[in-house]
Amino acid sequence: MSVRIIVPHAPSPAKFQDPVRTAKGQPRAQVAPQGLQTLWINTGTLCNITCAGCYIESSPRNDALAYISPAEVAGFLDEATFRGEPLEEVGFTGGEPFMNPGLLAMLADVLARPGLSALVLTNAMQPMRRYADGLMKLQARFGSARLVLRVSLDHHDAAIHDLERGEGSFAKALDGLVWLARQGFTVHVAGRLGFGREGEAAMRAGYAALFAEHSIAVEAQDPVALMLFPEMDEGAEVPEISEACWGILGKAPGSVMCASSRMVVKRRGAARPAVIACTLLPYDTRFELGATLAEAARPVALNHPHCARFCVLGGAACSR
Known part of the structure; x- marks a missing residue:
């Protein structure tokens, strides 16, 4: 997943502080677990x-x-x-997942288990x-x-892609995408809505032309095959999500x-991995739920701007 974070100024300090109540004193919205369908690694x-x-x-x-190890990942799959x-679905994100020397072993483990699919988020480069x-x-x-x-x-x-990822990166990523498509792999693409000043429809049309030019079998109008993620501006004002917001x-x-969904991370120097609530909040310890899936099977308070902007108001999701 590729999501741009912009921090031009700090948000109001009164907001997103109390996991129980919003700054206005309203009961904060929580999300109860409804069964683990996607596990992010x-x-x-x-x-x-x-x-x-x-x-x-x-x-x-x-x-x-x-780097998390194949044995550590297998432990969470066994627990599930x-x-x-x-x-x-088991999704692999990073960093660049292919930097981890154990990735192929992890993928083989997932695919060998009945009913599981694997999703890898990659820049498709070297x-x-x-x-x-x-x-x-x-x-x-x-x-x-x-x-x-x-x-x-x-x-x-x-040129727009390279502004974010470095000169020449688009050509290398496209080369990898074309290789995957020609080898018959199932490929999806992740883009950035904030980069498409022309609007989503025109942006999808631009991708469609690119895919057609290079014979890439991705349906640009499919919001899963071509995911266009919203920009994440941590400094912009965003409303807190109270319990009443669900009905509103x-x-x-x-x-x-x-x-x-949950995500498993292994912090540098930690003896074992941890389970966190969200792929977007890997460093916020308020969203660390425990060391096992059982410990992590508890409600999550929507106590971060990303909860509002990305998930509730933006309606975005990282999995298929």
Whole structure:
């Protein structure tokens, strides 16, 4: 997932402080777990590039979240099975997941388990290409239907994409995307709505033209196959979400992604991984729920601007 974070000024200090009540004293909205359908694995914050506005501050030097191991991931998958969770999808994000040398083993473990699919968020650049043979072997063993690689292309225009990810990065990412498509992998693309000043319809048309030019089998009008994420401005004013908001907005708590997903991270120096509520909040300890899926199966207070802007008001989700 690629989400730009902009911090021009600090939000009001009275907001998003109390997990129980909003700044206006209203009961804060909470989201109760409704069964784990998507388990996110953060493979580590190391990345081969440094983006201008990475929400997780990934870079070639940031190892605040360390490489998680295949054995550690297997432990959470085993726990999900033991608990009878309705797990359908395991997503791998980073950093760049292909920087983690254990990624292919983790993918093989997921795909070998009945009913599970795997989703990898990647920039499709050199780290992924190093594992071309391994990816082909996974495809030969398990097929392409249950393995999706979502490639980050912030915009269909190379110059705009490169402003965020560095000169020449668009060409390298597109080359990786084309390779995946030609090899028959199931590919999706992640873009950035804030980069599309022309509007969403025109932006999707631009992607469609790019996909057609390079024979990439991605339906640009499909909001899952081409996910256009909203911009995340931590400094902009955003309303807090109270319990009354569900009725006002006509939205059910179960539609918010923390109702059915959790993310596993391994902090640098930690003895074991931790389970957190949301992919967007890897460093906020208020959203660390425990060391096991059982401990993490509890309500989440929507006590962060991202909860409002991205999930409730923006209606976005990171999984398929």
